[in-house]
Amino acid sequence: MNTPEVLFVCVHNAGRSQMAAALLDHHAAGRVTVRSAGSAPANEVNPAVVAVMAELGIDVSREFPKRLTTDAVEAADVVITMGCGDACPIFPGKRYLDWQLDDPAGRSVEHVRPIRDEIDRRVRALLAELVPATT
Template sequence: MTTPEVLFVCVHNAGRSQMAAALLDHHAEGRVVVRSAGSAPADDINPAVIEVMGEIGIDLTTAFPKPLTTDAVRAADVVITMGCGDACPVYPGKRYLDWRLEDPAGLTAEQIRPIRDDIDRKVQELLTDLLTRS
């Protein structure tokens, strides 16, 4: 049984994809390799995203936006896009999912909490699916 690899991609890799990667890593407890990247990475993680993740015990203070690479896509079994449009390279044989989520850029922590909670639900469903397929 191989360990599934998941890549979360959004434009800036400063909000949605960072939350999703951290949540999946947290819930998977080492059973999934998790990465995130951005098609146009920001300089820093959104401070309000760091705040709302800290509220649930997940520390993103050392996280940083990473650029999307073809190697990261090639390595992934599942690529989950979050508003990156055509910027994500498509390879045959990969499983692609597009999660339509509001971009937390410019939002307050109060406005981001429901996005975080929606991502958490999706991540837990994904984890269940990944572990039953492996």
């Protein structure tokens, strides 16, 4: 069986997509290949995102925003967009999901924490679909 590949995309790849990628990578423990990218990458990951992820023991301090490429979309089995609008290329045969989530840009840790928690809930549900638990 092939390892499923998931690509998380948002505009700046500094908040939502970084949290989603880190959470899925953490929960999947190697059972899913995970990438994230942005249509207009920022210079750094949002410091509030780094802080709320550290609360869960997940270190994203060394991550950096990456530019969305056609190759990344082509390689993915599932592409999850988070407010990138029409900037994400569409390829036939790919599964696309659009997660409507608040943008953590410019928000405090207290405001980013519930965004992280909602992403975590969605990531866990996605993982259960992609890699059903074996008994």
